[in-house]
Structures are given as C-alpha cells and as structure tokens.
Amino acid sequence: MARVQLTINGTAKTIDADPEMPLLWVLRDLLGMTGTKYGCGAGLCGSCTILEGDSPVRACQVPLSAAAGNSYTTIEGLSKDGLHPIQKAWLEEQVSQCGYCQPGMILEVRALLKSKPSPTNAEIDGALADHVCRCGSYPRIRKAARLAARLGGGR
Ligand code: FES
Numbered sequence: 691m692a693r694v695q696l697t698i699n700g701t702a703k704t705i706d707a708d709p710e711m712p713l714l715w716v717l718r719d720l721l722g723m724t725g726t727k728y729g730c731g732a733g734l735c736g737s738c739t740i741l742e743g744d745s746p747v748r749a750c751q752v753p754l755s756a757a758a759g760n761s762y763t764t765i766e767g768l769s770k771d772g773l774h775p776i777q778k779a780w781l782e783e784q785v786s787q788c789g790y791c792q793p794g795m796i797l798e799v800r801a802l803l804k805s806k807p808s809p810t811n812a813e814i815d816g817a818l819a820d821h822v823c824r825c826g827s828y829p830r831i832r833k834a835a836r837l838a839a840r841l842g843g844g845r
C-alpha cells in the first residue's frame with residue numbers, strides 16, 4: 691500500500707492503494723468517477739483518456755505511483771454544466787451513439803485545441819487516430835471537433 695496525493699478536477703485527493711493500481715481503477719473504483727471508460731486496458735483504444743495538466747494520457751497505463759503530485763482532468767471536470775464548447779459541439783453534431791468512446795475523444799480534442807486552437811483536418815485526424823469508436827461515428831466526431839474549434843474549445 692502507498693499513500694498518494696494528487697489533484698482531480700481541481701480537488702486535492704489522498705489515495706491509499708497499491709502503488710501499481712492503474713489510475714483508471716483509482717478513478718472508477720475508489721473515487722466512483724465512472725465517466726472515464728475501460729476499453730482495452732492496454733493503452734490501445736483511447737477510451738480511458740484523461741488530461742494530465744493539458745496533455746492527454748491513458749489512465750489504464752498510469753500507475754498510481756506515477757500520478758503522485760500531478761493534476762488531472764476527467765470528463766466530469768471539463769465543465770460544471772456539461773456545456774463546455776466541445777460538449778456543445780458534440781451535442782450540436784449529435785455525435786454519440788453508445789457514447790462509450792466519447793469521454794476520451796472529447797478530452798483528446800480538448801488537448802488538441804489547447805495547443806492548436808484552429809487545427810487542420812489532418813491535425814484533427816492525427817490527434818484522434820489512436821482512438822477507437824466501435825459505433826463508427828468518426829465522421830461526426832471530426833465534424834464536431836471542427837465546430838468545437840470555431841466555438842473556442844481550446845480556451
Ligand atoms: S482502456 Fe486505456 S487505452 Fe483502452
């Protein structure tokens with residue numbers, strides 16, 4: 691067991707757990723934050739993507755010990771009302787089907803727009819290339835990402 695302090699969505703947390711426990715399980719099982727999804731558990735699908743600072747990371751691949759002192763944003767923390775510009779764009783374009791991949795996609799787009807407020811289509815495709823959507827909603831995801839940029843999703 692280890693005691694680890696980290697910040698989740700602006701709130702300081704102290705976690706007592708196995709230092710090798712993936713951050714994904716810390717979020718879902720210990721903190722009850724189920725917005726971050728478990729897909730492959732191997733860093734391949736992107737469904738567990740969260741932000742470490744402004745950078746996307748795969749929560750299934752971050753052991754608790756490596757998260758010490760860091761600040762994370764999950765889908766629950768992107769906005770208070772669910773109406774961040776990226777979320778507005780997602781609603782406008784009616785992106786979600788089952789929705790399972792969407793928290794990871796949205797946070798990946800957030801990271802992209804933070805570094806490139808007006809990305810090219812190729813840059814959007816590049817950022818999302820390693821995210822899997824089993825429902826095949828890729829065209830609407832790309833469209834929503836372009837709209838999110840116009841709405842100022844990087845702010
Ligand atoms: S569950 Fe983490 S990348 Fe698939």
Ligand code: FES
Nearest residue numbers: 789791823824825
């Ligand atoms: S909307 Fe179902 S997996 Fe992407």
